[in-house]
Amino acid sequence: MKITSAEFIISNSDVQKCPNEPLPEYAFIGRSNVGKSSLINMLTGQKKLAKTSSKPGKTQLINHFKINQNWFLVDLPGYGYAKVSKSTKAVFQKFITEYFEKREQLVCAFVLIDIRLEAQKIDLEFINYLGESGVPFCIIFTKADKIGKVKAQQNIAAYRKKVLANGWEEMPQHFVTSSLDNFGKDEVLTFIDDVNKQ
Numbered sequence: 001m002k003i004t005s006a007e008f009i010i011s012n013s014d015v016q017k018c019p020n021e022p023l024p025e026y027a028f029i030g031r032s033n034v035g036k037s038s039l040i041n042m043l044t045g046q047k048k049l050a051k052t053s054s055k056p057g058k059t060q061l062i063n064h065f066k067i068n069q070n071w072f073l074v075d076l077p078g079y080g081y082a083k084v085s086k087s088t089k090a091v092f093q094k095f096i097t098e099y100f101e102k103r104e105q106l107v108c109a110f111v112l113i114d115i116r117l118e119a120q121k122i123d124l125e126f127i128n129y130l131g132e133s134g135v136p137f138c139i140i141f142t143k144a145d146k147i148g149k150v151k152a153q154q155n156i157a158a159y160r161k162k163v164l165a166n167g168w169e170e171m172p173q174h175f176v177t178s179s180l181d182n183f184g185k186d187e188v189l190t191f192i193d194d195v196n197k198q
């Protein structure tokens, strides 16, 4: 699929106020700085559609973009941890969990993971949350240009082990991308196109 139009529609923190057109939508989420804005800009071929972290004051909202007039790309806020007494607790803002639990148009979530890092507890918790909530998702490993191909495969194999140790029977479908050189762009867009055609 080639993206010929990508149009910002609305930002909000209330799932009820998301567009009510019955178009399939694909949500992108991950820890802050994982490369989500860069990936969205790469996929849509627009340099500034999603804001990148070099710009301060990024809003923490659900952002809907209409693509090719027939599906929505949804840019969700990055997630993080809150300190709760001595333990750390993963926090996924309430409107985010509401989005995943209530949004009927959601076809697939893409969970972004920095390919350089060891599996992070918060990402594994989030993946488990999606699984328990019955939300279909794929993993997108980002920033592949920062490491070699061999190391990338090693890191993915290590990630797979962690995911299986975390109760999954198999590694979820995954993609490897680099926003620097468009690596993985066709694979992700072809996946979306194929799902839209089903």
Ligand code: GDP
Pocket: 031, 032, 033, 034, 035, 036, 037, 038, 039, 051, 052, 053, 054, 078, 142, 143, 144, 145, 146, 177, 178, 179, 180
């Ligand atoms: P976000 O906070 O998840 O939206 O992350 P951004 O897209 O703003 O990216 C965070 C930082 O990582 C920025 O400095 C980007 O230039 C850099 N970055 C993002 N994607 C890539 C990538 O694929 N390759 C490289 N080398 N850097 C990247």
